[in-house]
Amino acid sequence: MAHAYTPRLRVSRCVKHRTRRMLPISGEVVVSVGDRVSAQDVVARTFLPGPVIPFNLSNQLGVAATDVPRCMLKKQGDEISRAELIARSPGIFGMFQKEAFSPDNGTVETISQITGQVILRGAPEPIEVVAYLAGEVVEVIPEQGVDVEADVAMVQGILGIGGEAFGTIRLACQSPEITLTPDLIHQDMQGQIVIGGARMTGEAIKRAIEVGTAAVISGGMDDQDLKEILGEDLGVAITGSEKIGTSLVITEGFGDIAMAARTFELFKHFATREASVNGATQIRAGVLRPEILIPLNPEEVTPDEETSSEHGLLVPGARVRMIRDPYFGLLGKVDSLPHELTVLDSGSKARVLTVNLDDGRHLTVPRANVELIEE
Amino acid sequence: MTVKATPNPDDLNVILATDCGSTTTKAILIQKVDGHYRQTHRGEAPTTVEEPAADVTVGVQNAATEVGELSGRKLVDEQGNIIRPVDGQTGCDAYISTSSAGGGLQMMVAGVVRNMSAASAKRAALGAGAIVMETIASNDKRKPHEQIQRIRELRPDMVLLSGGTDGGTVKHVVQLAELIAPARPQPRFGGAYKLPVIYAGNPDAADAVRDTFAGENIELAVIPNVRPVLEQENLGPARDRIHDLFLEHVMAHAPGYPRLIEWADAPIMPTPGAVGNILQTIAERQGINAVGVDIGGATTDVFSVFGTEFNRTVSANLGMSYSISNVCAEAGMDNVLRWVHIDMDERELRNRVKNKMIRPTTIPQTREALIFEQAVAREALRLAYIQHKEFATTLQGVQQQRTVGDTFSQSTGGATIVDNMVLDLIVGSGGVLSHAPQMEQTVAMMIDAFEPEGITSLAKDSIFMMPHLGVLASVHPQAALEVFEKDCLVYLGTCVAPRGRGKRGKPCFRYQIKGDGIHETGELKVGEMRLLPLPVNHTAEIVIDPERGFDLGDGPGKPVKGTVRGGTVGIVLDARGRPLVIEGEESERREQIGDWVAELNVYE
Numbered sequence: 001m002a003h004a005y006t007p008r009l010r011v012s013r014c015v016k017h018r019t020r021r022m023l024p025i026s027g028e029v030v031v032s033v034g035d036r037v038s039a040q041d042v043v044a045r046t047f048l049p050g051p052v053i054p055f056n057l058s059n060q061l062g063v064a065a066t067d068v069p070r071c072m073l074k075k076q077g078d079e080i081s082r083a084e085l086i087a088r089s090p091g092i093f094g095m096f097q098k099e100a101f102s103p104d105n106g107t108v109e110t111i112s113q114i115t116g117q118v119i120l121r122g123a124p125e126p127i128e129v130v131a132y133l134a135g136e137v138v139e140v141i142p143e144q145g146v147d148v149e150a151d152v153a154m155v156q157g158i159l160g161i162g163g164e165a166f167g168t169i170r171l172a173c174q175s176p177e178i179t180l181t182p183d184l185i186h187q188d189m190q191g192q193i194v195i196g197g198a199r200m201t202g203e204a205i206k207r208a209i210e211v212g213t214a215a216v217i218s219g220g221m222d223d224q225d226l227k228e229i230l231g232e233d234l235g236v237a238i239t240g241s242e243k244i245g246t247s248l249v250i251t252e253g254f255g256d257i258a259m260a261a262r263t264f265e266l267f268k269h270f271a272t273r274e275a276s277v278n279g280a281t282q283i284r285a286g287v288l289r290p291e292i293l294i295p296l297n298p299e300e301v302t303p304d305e306e307t308s309s310e311h312g313l314l315v316p317g318a319r320v321r322m323i324r325d326p327y328f329g330l331l332g333k334v335d336s337l338p339h340e341l342t343v344l345d346s347g348s349k350a351r352v353l354t355v356n357l358d359d360g361r362h363l364t365v366p367r368a369n370v371e372l373i374e375e
Numbered sequence: 376m377t378v379k380a381t382p383n384p385d386d387l388n389v390i391l392a393t394d395c396g397s398t399t400t401k402a403i404l405i406q407k408v409d410g411h412y413r414q415t416h417r418g419e420a421p422t423t424v425e426e427p428a429a430d431v432t433v434g435v436q437n438a439a440t441e442v443g444e445l446s447g448r449k450l451v452d453e454q455g456n457i458i459r460p461v462d463g464q465t466g467c468d469a470y471i472s473t474s475s476a477g478g479g480l481q482m483m484v485a486g487v488v489r490n491m492s493a494a495s496a497k498r499a500a501l502g503a504g505a506i507v508m509e510t511i512a513s514n515d516k517r518k519p520h521e522q523i524q525r526i527r528e529l530r531p532d533m534v535l536l537s538g539g540t541d542g543g544t545v546k547h548v549v550q551l552a553e554l555i556a557p558a559r560p561q562p563r564f565g566g567a568y569k570l571p572v573i574y575a576g577n578p579d580a581a582d583a584v585r586d587t588f589a590g591e592n593i594e595l596a597v598i599p600n601v602r603p604v605l606e607q608e609n610l611g612p613a614r615d616r617i618h619d620l621f622l623e624h625v626m627a628h629a630p631g632y633p634r635l636i637e638w639a640d641a642p643i644m645p646t647p648g649a650v651g652n653i654l655q656t657i658a659e660r661q662g663i664n665a666v667g668v669d670i671g672g673a674t675t676d677v678f679s680v681f682g683t684e685f686n687r688t689v690s691a692n693l694g695m696s697y698s699i700s701n702v703c704a705e706a707g708m709d710n711v712l713r714w715v716h717i718d719m720d721e722r723e724l725r726n727r728v729k730n731k732m733i734r735p736t737t738i739p740q741t742r743e744a745l746i747f748e749q750a751v752a753r754e755a756l757r758l759a760y761i762q763h764k765e766f767a768t769t770l771q772g773v774q775q776q777r778t779v780g781d782t783f784s785q786s787t788g789g790a791t792i793v794d795n796m797v798l799d800l801i802v803g804s805g806g807v808l809s810h811a812p813q814m815e816q817t818v819a820m821m822i823d824a825f826e827p828e829g830i831t832s833l834a835k836d837s838i839f840m841m842p843h844l845g846v847l848a849s850v851h852p853q854a855a856l857e858v859f860e861k862d863c864l865v866y867l868g869t870c871v872a873p874r875g876r877g878k879r880g881k882p883c884f885r886y887q888i889k890g891d892g893i894h895e896t897g898e899l900k901v902g903e904m905r906l907l908p909l910p911v912n913h914t915a916e917i918v919i920d921p922e923r924g925f926d927l928g929d930g931p932g933k934p935v936k937g938t939v940r941g942g943t944v945g946i947v948l949d950a951r952g953r954p955l956v957i958e959g960e961e962s963e964r965r966e967q968i969g970d971w972v973a974e975l976n977v978y979e
Binding site for chain 2: 049222226232234255344345347371
């Protein structure tokens, strides 16, 4: 039977999900294997070496670089505070001495007799890593981090803005075709994960920021609105560090596009439940998609819905969505997968499939321009 | 790592070569046919450095298996190993590979003076195939703590530190080392990875640099200076060491690479390094000036050889899928749309651009979508070429010999060496150029983006084979050259275009062309283009007589004779002037573009 593979974002009612939580540099892991953690529990912490402040004593004291160590009143490793006297030039017979004072609090890290430069290391900055996912610690990587595992309902979006967020799921739209407009966002949605339907308008995003939602999830958005919110054009799809006041996730794409029915039904099913959201996206080698994770209660756990062999299999009868103009967003069922290359309207030759659209039309589209969906 | 003996070129009849790209692993089979090396089969498979396979050799096996099926030659055994040597219809004599998977090689470079030692270090790193994430220089106008902060944020695979001519400054070089050491740059492969730092500066400072890095989690290699004297660069040792360290450190940490290194009969090269290698070899052998471009989904690489000078730049965020949105942002939608001769809605286009960025594997289905993508490609190529020209310069800081004639010239070095008038060949590769439905489209994109002047041949890399041939050149240069000429390049034709500007509709140049099956004379007015068919492997003699103010290489208004090479498209006479400016109201602009599109049969 003709078939092909096509990428697909994960939407699952129950899946065992493992997340790795790592420190940027070595530090202390504060939980053990088997511990139950909630999403915002600290699992590891460390201290980033403080900022480095170089200053040239040779110039300040008016002495040769080789003489700097002799002028120092502090030695390497000594702690010093801002404006503290740290060096004095010998002057001439004890006269015309020049003094140097510390520009900040910290520790003397190095004193160079080649460049005359002293490097001051500021106070260490504490860094904490939280569990992000409520679940069980299943592995500890000593001094570096942990793996947390849980049975979750999971939705992968196509693009997110902003980083990790936590809150209760709250439906703002009652069906996936409804556009998320500002009147649907209420004051009591503060700190919640707001679920829209189709496009989230720019005004709705502004209202969500004003209210202080944890995150807004919807089918699509207009690029022009995103540009206004970010204050610049998003050049490459590497996101996660934006600080706009809420996290955003679109599940389908840019433009007026309804959230996939299955995705919306999942959110509806889990309305009022606690969830973790991460808007970080990286569409490069090593693809990272934004995600919404909803930890399940033990009685909700069922066997995994998907097996790897079925994942991404494009066969006649499979539900697909067009992901490229001129049919972007339309839904249908695969009719056939011709083996031969077909000439497109653009003049290119490509592998295609034929699809019966829900509105009754029959189309031929490149296989690269569809994705599988489940409903 | 075990060092293998290089295969004897005389024993090589069947060669398997792969290029492990970020998304696709491409395999080609090169065989000796009637005493000549030819590329006979190709196959590809998704690259498998990511989960669930997380082993690059799986993709290589799949691509090699496809080539094996197509050629009827079994190349992979039951254990998944590449079969060697040849035994009848089984196996190959040598297996070679390049790689840019996993983001390629990412480097930070540092030098004392930004336009001198730091520029030389950057050239060495780029020439070796690296992506240069940051250049730190003593005079880069940032305060030391800002520089340190920047180094801390980066996660390079390797650092190249230079500075000072031989016997020159020690102090400034050590100062740079003193910035890098406490910043403790974190390599992206994690804490267990010892960050390689290559020191290629004033040898008198080597001991002090070594002392500065002592005790840090750094592996220091000291090599000859990249800029031993101001007048000269010595980039070879730095490039070689970067390649060695790439293999020993970076690749060894990527999933499956130790096995791939073990398989390969020659050191694995970073993909762009290999492309540079073949372009240099060709330019040298044929005595020509050449520019090569590879426009990918995320990045655009430009390579040039002018005289003996080789340069490469990577425009990290100019590409046709992952970076398409960035091209539109950097160029501006107006600049993209100036190449479009039909109606398009900007708000709708913005959404389409973003949808391509988030679903990078989709392809244009309609003529309208293709026209828009090719307009974006022109801007990506144009911007990448501007960046290349700014980077490929004569050495700065070199004392110029000046004559009385130079009295009013203020040249101090640092001028670009990229001169379109003396450029002989442009080679385009990458999906949007190589897979354009019509080769006329490829020609139009290349001419609009690069604006060649004088007489310039245009070619495309048929299936992006240059990386494979670059690494093959290190094992068997003759085989690499034969395949390059016969199978790699598809000659599209020649562009003839004068430098200069004039009023639209006024005479620009007269031409006379005689050759295999062609005999034409005529005149072009400013703003016109003309396409004269001349088939592949045909040449013709051309005489062009430009009007005053137009220059084809011998000076304004001076007639020029030359040879033009035919191709799948033919000879394009371009009287639009250089620099190329599209003027006029919207309707006039569309009419002009429409005329050019019609004359070149771009969207037939």
